[in-house]
């Protein structure tokens with residue numbers, strides 16, 4: 313492709329890329345600047361964190377972030393949170409959460425979740441794309457209006473293929489080009505530079521606001537393997553707040569009626585007061601828990617010592633340590649075999665948590681970096697490396713679960729083993745089991761269990777057109793390919809007769825390509841406008857780079873191009889300028905100008921590549937060409 317080659321000669325400034333931590337409660341972006349990863353924060357703000365919350369008003373106005381969170385108590389029915397819990401899931405998967413969601417959720421005939429807001433149905437992918445749009449937009453603005461199109465996005469290590477695909481689709485809807493999807497614990501380990509150690513096991517303890525994850529990773533020559541994951545999707549800082557809030561609510565018992573006590577406004581105020589007190593107790597030995605609700609005339613103060621708080625929450629800490637024990641057992645490791653422990657998530661600021669983890673793993677955990685930022689920082693490091701930045705090693709992730717096919721009788725034939733380094737592929741031969749069988753149903757499975765019914769079905773497909781022949785004669789090669797983002801494509805081919813058919817997995821609870829296209833068409837007015845503006849701006853930047861690179865190289869090789877090629881290039885440059893300079897930017901014109909320029913510069917790229925090769929042979933440096 314012409315453009316890429318031209319860029320090789322003109323890579324004096326490395327492209328800006330972003331790492332995005334797309335969290336259940338908060339999301340955050342980071343990038344690489346002046347040789348370091350940096351969290352992107354708006355001016356005059358000490359946090360770049362965006363609450364992963366969306367409010368949609370009746371007229372379709374969308375707010376994302378803190379302002380949307382502020383609406384949670386005012387207009388809970390139209391304030392959507394915890395979207396990450398719904399990504400790539402069906403109704404049956406989120407039964408435990410349904411009660412806590414004040415908005416109706418249903419499942420369509422394709423197994424896709426729909427969240428009803430003002431009578432319009434939104435998929436988790438669409439909603440998640442609005443969060444990505446916001447984080448990405450804030451990031452670009454905080455970088456002085458930079459146009460950053462490409463990003464690494466993180467997901468939990470236990471996310472399966474469908475959940476990863478859903479995340480990727482969200483990014484696509486947001487107009488973000490996903491360089492790679494990486495595991496959150498891998499990103500946290502990268503932030504601490506643990507990939508640089510030759511080998512060893514790492515425990516990543518992640519306690520956020522509403523979820524707890526423990527991941528045991530091994531690092532071998534810079535390659536990360538997920539040995540095991542465990543956790544509790546409903547355990548986090550919120551539970552610590554509730555335990556503390558109970559102290560002050562108990563004090564009101566007897567003074568208020570049970571209805572008054574159950575009032576959501578009182579409960580919410582108590583939780584917020586408790587959180588404030590909890591955060592103070594991370595810094596000081598004693599803090600005041602102050603519950604004030606002027607409308608109800610409630611004003612209660614209570615002093616809480618750190619000792620009292622720690623006694624109250626120690627069962628919660630113990631629950632996380634029980635998960636750690638299970639994760640170690642699953643990884644077949646003794647505590648002493650874990651070389652490093654990394655702390656992630658705001659709740660790991662609590663001394664009682666740090667001490668508990670240190671006592672359990674018998675080593676000091678890494679807490680040097682801001683626990684809210686480590687994942688985004690790691691994602692930015694990975695993005696930097698993928699965009700050609702230095703940190704001289706190849707970073708790879710692994711498949712979190714085995715992938716295979718259901719065989720006759722409901723058994724599972726594993727084709728790609730768990731923990732295979734990605735990208736990877738494997739092919740296995742299958743045959744027919746009945747005479748004159750002309751089709752085979754494939755059920756693609758993910759999981760470690762032996763029976764198909766105990767694994768997660770990622771999708772089904774049919775291979776038809778097998779010529780009739782006796783059972784066992786057909787030779788069907790099924791190829792599983794997992795790309796660098798951990799996404800799976802399965803293809804099947806009948807070998808003995810040369811009949812070919814290839815099928816891509818369309819995961820249940822996932823979006824089809826046409827559904828994504830449809831959503832792009834239907835996107836909310838504001839989001840769509842933002843999205844298009846971002847995409848157009850990206851194309852303008854890209855065209856600028858292409859024009860610059862072409863004009864820079866052209867004089868050196870002008871006599872090696874024939875007049876027609878030269879005229880094509882000049883014409884394409886003029887058209888690209890015209891599209892870029894247009895007052896009203898038009899996406900289609902920009903895209904076709906870009907494609908035309910790419911096409912026209914192909915002969916130029918070929919000549920340049922030739923010069924590069926000759927220069928390399930004669931010992932000249934690239935910059936001399």
Ligand code: AMP
Nearest residue numbers: 338520521549550591594657658659661
């Ligand atoms: P995260 O989901 O990682 O953003 O973590 C959010 C959780 O961390 C919330 O429950 C916060 O109350 C909690 N948190 C943040 N800072 C502190 C602190 N200094 N001490 C205790 N908990 C904190």
